[in-house]
Amino acid sequence: MxxxxxxxxxxxxxxxxxxxxxxxxxxxxxxxxxxxxxxxxTPAFIREALIAAVTPAGRYPTAAGLPELRGAIAAWISRRYAVTADPEVHILPANGSKEALYNLAPLLLDGPSAGTTPQAVAIPELAYQVYGDSALLHHAEAIPLPLDGDWLPDLNAITPELGARLKLLWLNFPNNPTGKVAPLGYYRDALDLADRYNFYVASDEAYSELWYDRPPPGLLQAAAPRGYHRAVVFNTLSKRSNMTAYRSGFIAGDPELIRVMKNVRPRMGVATPEFIQRAAVAAWEDETxxxxxxxxxxxxxxxxxxxxxxxxxxxxxxxxxxxxxxxxxxxxxxxxxxxxxxxxxxxxxxxxxxxxxxxxxxxxxxxxxxxxxxxxxxxxxxxxxxx
Ligand SMILES: Cc1ncc(COP(=O)(O)O)c(C=O)c1O
Structure with missing residues (x-):
């Protein structure tokens, strides 16, 4: 074991x-x-879209998903963040976001090699459990990033010593469990560090649409001017559209990482059934x-x-x-x-x-x-x- x-x-x-x-x-x-x-x-029109898409016979879905779904996600990203994402280059569907969060580490980490310091994954000191579990099970060291007085993970804790072995930094705003939202400048600072030390910034934005004052910024906004280099965002229909039962989300960002995922994710068995993808298209296209x-x-x-x-x-x-x-x-x-x-x-x-x-x-x-x-x-x- x-x-x-x-x-x-x-x-x-x-x-x-x-x-x-x-x-x-x-x-x-x-x-x-x-x-x-x-x-x-779950809104009735989404359930109806699912039912209408159930066919007498079915085939295996693909991990890359339906072009219509990637297109609907790209359009949503563009409306929400005023940035351009190419559905063929920057976007993949996910079978709910949790599997995608879990399955990121094996793409970025080397295996354990005897006698060397393990690679590091930085995780906010208070965090949704999957980031740490995935790091651990893939033989990385999960480094808790201390939260500052304002509940933001302290990026100053990424020292040159840590930076040298850091492969991945996890962010999550609006945050589970604190509800904290980060300003756009915070994402930019994280990406500057990622460039300096060669790690990826992974942003879990599952709660991006549950806001009470103004829509929170996201990593894609900070990363777009850099061609999404070293940035990867995870989002989901679970919370915004009450679709936890459906298992439908997306991964968006760094074109090289998406290209690797297109190769590896079909091997993981994480493709979303097509009738769920059809319901997801309806959900992403509606804000009411x-x-x-x-x-x-x-x-x-x-x-x-x-x-x-x-x-x-x-x-x-x-x-x-x-x-x-x-x-x-x-x-x-x-x-x-x-x-x-x-x-x-x-x-x-x-x-x-x-x-x-x-x-x-x-x-x-x-x-x-x-x-x-x-x-x-x-x-x-x-x-x-x-x-
Ligand atoms: C911070 C955070 N990310 C991701 C998820 C997983 O969502 P999904 O239903 O898309 O797997 C949750 C679920 O509670 C969550 O709290």
């Missing part, structure tokens, strides 16, 4: 699931604000449903923000995505996120302790406001009592 398997951290959601199951067995009704899996419906979804999240978010403000509880970062990054109140024992989350779950409210994402989260909980408004109101009532 791969020795790295023994070093994988427990999978947060498995732990959470076990705790929930034992409470449910005791008859506690749980309001689930832990997992970031949208609960609202995304606006409506943003409005639903905004309404829920405000309920919680009002409550926390009234209670004097600090909410930090939390500019985008459907997460609130809530500081455990001073009055809670040890300001300990794990204990605080356990107390909330005893009252029927499930949130994730920030410590699931790394030690820096030990005084925070992540609240995912994905349940409908009436359930959010119940959750607010619980918090009103407990805090």
């Amino acid at each position: 791969n020795p790295a398997i023994a070093r994988l951290k427990p999978y947060a959601f498995t732990q959470l699931g076990a705790q929930e199951a034992s409470l449910r067995a005791r008859g506690v009704r749980l309001l689930k604000f832990g997992v970031g899996d949208p609960e609202d419906e 449903h995304v606006q409506a979804q943003r409005a639903r999240y905004a309404e829920r978010r405000v309920l919680f923000l009002d409550l926390f403000r009234r209670k004097g509880v600090q909410v930090e970062a939390s500019e985008g995505a459907f997460y609130l990054w809530v500081r455990v109140p001073e009055t809670a024992p040890g300001r300990d996120a794990q204990r605080f989350a356990e107390r909330l779950i005893e009252h029927g409210l499930v949130v994730l302790p920030g410590s699931f994402f790394g030690p820096r989260g030990r005084e925070y909980v992540r609240l995912a406001f994905v349940p409908p408004l009436d359930v959010c109101r119940e959750a607010v009532a619980i918090l009103d009592r407990v805090l």
Whole structure:
């Protein structure tokens, strides 16, 4: 067996699931604000596009995907970021973004060679688990980048020593778990470093469309004037269009990397079924449903923000995505996120302790406001009592 398997951290959601199951067995009704899996419906026109595309017989789909899908993604990128991406050169579909995030490392890393310092992958100190798991299982060293006082990974931590063995830097804005959004200049700084040290910048933009003030910038904007050199972006329909069940996203950026992916990804078995690709075309071509979804999240978010403000509880970062990054109140024992989350779950409210994402989260909980408004109101009532 791969020795790295023994070093994988427990999978947060498995732990959470076990705790929930034992409470449910005791008859506690749980309001689930832990997992970031949208609960609202996939818009009807997208479901209809899928059904209309199911054919009596089918063939293997290709990893390169339908030209119509690559075209719809390129058009979306151009509308969203005012940059030009060539569907044949800069874009590939992905079977949901998570597999693509996981499958990037083997394309950029050398194998382990005895006696040498392992290659490094830099990962924000608090991060979605897949970046670190993939680095570890591909024999790289995952280097946690410390977050600065404003919740941005500190690029100054990329020293010449680290730079010399760094192959990949992961960024994720709007961030899971903090909801932090990065300014365009931050992406430019990351790309400058990538040029200096010869690593790739991978930007997971799964939450790019869940914003409350103005649309956040993305890596593609910073990378377009450089021909997307050393930049790769991952996005998905999962959150913007409530399509986690469909598994459909895209990879966009560096033409050389996309060319390599066109060669390697067919070997990985990651092609998306064509009826899902047809539904994806419909989803990328429409923004009305995304606006409506943003409005639903905004309404829920405000309920919680009002409550926390009234209670004097600090909410930090939390500019985008459907997460609130809530500081455990001073009055809670040890300001300990794990204990605080356990107390909330005893009252029927499930949130994730920030410590699931790394030690820096030990005084925070992540609240995912994905349940409908009436359930959010119940959750607010619980918090009103407990805090
Ligand atoms: C930061 C982040 N990236 C990627 C994903 C995966 O999304 P997909 O459904 O496209 O695999 C998630 C899912 O929760 C996420 O939180």
